[in-house]
Amino acid sequence: MRFGERLAERVRAMGTCGVVGLDPFLDRVPGVVPGASRAETADVVRRFCLDVIEVTAPLLPAIKPQAAFFEVLGSAGAAALEDVVAAARDAGMLVLLDVKRGDIGSTAEAYAVATLDDDGPIGADAVTVSPYLGPESLRPFERRVPAGKGMFVLVRTSNPGAGAWQADTGVAREVADWIASTAGDDELGPIGAVVGATVPAAEVAALRQRMPRAWFLVPGFGAQGAGPDEIRPHVRADGLGALVPSSRAVLFPPSGARDADPRSAIAARAAQLAADTAIDRFFSAGV
Amino acid sequence: MRFGERLAERVRAMGTCGVVGLDPFLDRVPGVVPGASRAETADVVRRFCLDVIEVTAPLLPAIKPQAAFFEVLGSAGAAALEDVVAAARDAGMLVLLDVKRGDIGSTAEAYAVATLDDDGPIGADAVTVSPYLGPESLRPFERRVPAGKGMFVLVRTSNPGAGAWQADTGVAREVADWIASTAGDDELGPIGAVVGATVPAAEVAALRQRMPRAWFLVPGFGAQGAGPDEIRPHVRADGLGALVPSSRAVLFPPSGARDADPRSAIAARAAQLAADTAIDRFFSAGV
Numbered sequence: 001m002r003f004g005e006r007l008a009e010r011v012r013a014m015g016t017c018g019v020v021g022l023d024p025f026l027d028r029v030p031g032v033v034p035g036a037s038r039a040e041t042a043d044v045v046r047r048f049c050l051d052v053i054e055v056t057a058p059l060l061p062a063i064k065p066q067a068a069f070f071e072v073l074g075s076a077g078a079a080a081l082e083d084v085v086a087a088a089r090d091a092g093m094l095v096l097l098d099v100k101r102g103d104i105g106s107t108a109e110a111y112a113v114a115t116l117d118d119d120g121p122i123g124a125d126a127v128t129v130s131p132y133l134g135p136e137s138l139r140p141f142e143r144r145v146p147a148g149k150g151m152f153v154l155v156r157t158s159n160p161g162a163g164a165w166q167a168d169t170g171v172a173r174e175v176a177d178w179i180a181s182t183a184g185d186d187e188l189g190p191i192g193a194v195v196g197a198t199v200p201a202a203e204v205a206a207l208r209q210r211m212p213r214a215w216f217l218v219p220g221f222g223a224q225g226a227g228p229d230e231i232r233p234h235v236r237a238d239g240l241g242a243l244v245p246s247s248r249a250v251l252f253p254p255s256g257a258r259d260a261d262p263r264s265a266i267a268a269r270a271a272q273l274a275a276d277t278a279i280d281r282f283f284s285a286g287v
Numbered sequence: 288m289r290f291g292e293r294l295a296e297r298v299r300a301m302g303t304c305g306v307v308g309l310d311p312f313l314d315r316v317p318g319v320v321p322g323a324s325r326a327e328t329a330d331v332v333r334r335f336c337l338d339v340i341e342v343t344a345p346l347l348p349a350i351k352p353q354a355a356f357f358e359v360l361g362s363a364g365a366a367a368l369e370d371v372v373a374a375a376r377d378a379g380m381l382v383l384l385d386v387k388r389g390d391i392g393s394t395a396e397a398y399a400v401a402t403l404d405d406d407g408p409i410g411a412d413a414v415t416v417s418p419y420l421g422p423e424s425l426r427p428f429e430r431r432v433p434a435g436k437g438m439f440v441l442v443r444t445s446n447p448g449a450g451a452w453q454a455d456t457g458v459a460r461e462v463a464d465w466i467a468s469t470a471g472d473d474e475l476g477p478i479g480a481v482v483g484a485t486v487p488a489a490e491v492a493a494l495r496q497r498m499p500r501a502w503f504l505v506p507g508f509g510a511q512g513a514g515p516d517e518i519r520p521h522v523r524a525d526g527l528g529a530l531v532p533s534s535r536a537v538l539f540p541p542s543g544a545r546d547a548d549p550r551s552a553i554a555a556r557a558a559q560l561a562a563d564t565a566i567d568r569f570f571s572a573g574v
Contacts, residue, residue: 038408068397074408075366082361100390102417103355104446110355121325121361130389132419132441134448154419159391161421
């Protein structure tokens with residue numbers, strides 16, 4: 001089954017489009033000691049992430065590890081990421097690896113092997129990619145679609161500076177049209193778009209119209225300020241089509257506090273995310 | 288001393304703007320055995336790269352490792368990259384790590400720690416970065432300038448699809464103006480631009496005029512088709528300002544052959560690159 005359909009099946013089965021954002025901030029992960037070696041810290045991060053996976057896998061369909069927070073720990077962090085992705089897949093979660101790679105030719109091919117291939121080191125289900133270098137930067141990832149893999153192309157982010165240098169007019173339209181052309185016979189295709197939660201609703205609606213069968217990965221929910229209302233324009237009339245990652249609001253308590261019992265606290269916050277992003281919530285809104 | 292000035296000093300001292308592109312293609316590196324484990328392959332790649340550094344450090348001012356070719360080997364490749372960067376810096380080469388990262392906020396900060404910081408896992412002198420997410424995606428790298436670090440922002444590449452989705456008009460101009468503003472009192476500033484070798488000469492001349500004190504990192508030389516003539520528009524009248532990486536043409540013999548003695552063959556090809564990219568060659572052309 002192709003990636004977009006696998007994702008639809010899992011989102012329908014779990015009734016939520018919430019995604020665990022796995023951003024293990026070193027100053028927040030319980031047990032990380034300042035001054036410890038990278039290897040020691042990576043072990044603490046690995047154990048924390050494995051706990052997160054164990055308690056959130058029954059609640060949410062997918063997990064989005066942020067590569068940078070593992071790369072900061074060097075080779076020890078890379079080893080932890082490999083273990084964490086394997087554990088998430090074993091637990092039945094789809095793994096959307098947030099790497100935002102963007103290169104061409106043999107380099108882009110190497111990034112695809114490094115992140116997606118099942119006989120490579122990580123073997124994620126999908127990755128985020130940057131289209132800045134042009135269509136050929138996406139091809140190596142696209143070639144993994146028949147193997148069940150997917151990708152989310154940065155189309156329109158909602159960070160303050162996105163309007164300044166991100167060519168949202170021309171590039172977003174061109175990329176959107178290409179994404180729309182890749183859906184094939186799938187109700188929801190294997191290649192999706194990153195479309196920020198706080199992008200103006202009219203712009204989201206236009207992108208949704210251009211890409212009716214694309215998954216939108218929608219950063220900016222929860223700790224970053226957007227709520228269910230901001231997500232509505234991203235969702236299709238059938239309640240599907242948006243994926244809503246939330247990291248800090250699931251992994252850590254608010255305002256820098258520490259969890260007395262991290263596992264049950266994370267489970268409770270993941271359940272809250274599942275409720276906030278229940279697909280029937282969006283479905284009913286669309287009727 | 289700031290990065291751009293360090294680079295100028297070293298380029299002047301060696302008389303060449305050639306850069307070793309360290310792209311260890313697994314099907315070309317001597318001794319890589321198909322079917323070997325990633326750890327075994329990473330050891331072979333590490334030894335090959337250390338040989339490359341040893342024989343090219345006396346000839347060329349800088350080395351540009353391509354992160355993807357190490358990431359393809361997972362955590363073992365990450366460990367090899369750490370060792371290779373340390374060896375290159377010990378040998379006196381400036382290390383321009385080609386990672387093309389582009390993200391925002393705490394994620395971009397983590398990438399900067401992961402690639403540039405001397406107490407981080409790699410500690411390169413400079414990195415390549417993608418500006419697609421806007422000005423704030425460059426800030427964490429810019430904050431390392433006082434520590435002697437630098438970056439090369441993707442401004443205008445020359446791959447076939449670059450014109451299609453890369454917003455060379457608006458984005459290239461905006462990024463170029465920002466880069467120009469960061470030079471401070473330096474004759475050559477710490478923040479440079481990636482400008483492809485086969486970008487039309489008139490466009491390169493316009494970018495050079497906008498960024499008179501920026502280093503241009505110029506991919507596309509040698510195996511990728513461009514020669515010294517294509518580099519001339521990138522170079523300033525004083526013979527400085529361009530950095531010309533070449534990978535396959537230095538690391539491997541042409542047409543898939545094998546070197547009988549890789550170390551001396553690589554040294555000979557590196558000497559050829561140094562001659563082809565001698566700065567007096569460009570200086571005399573500018574007079």
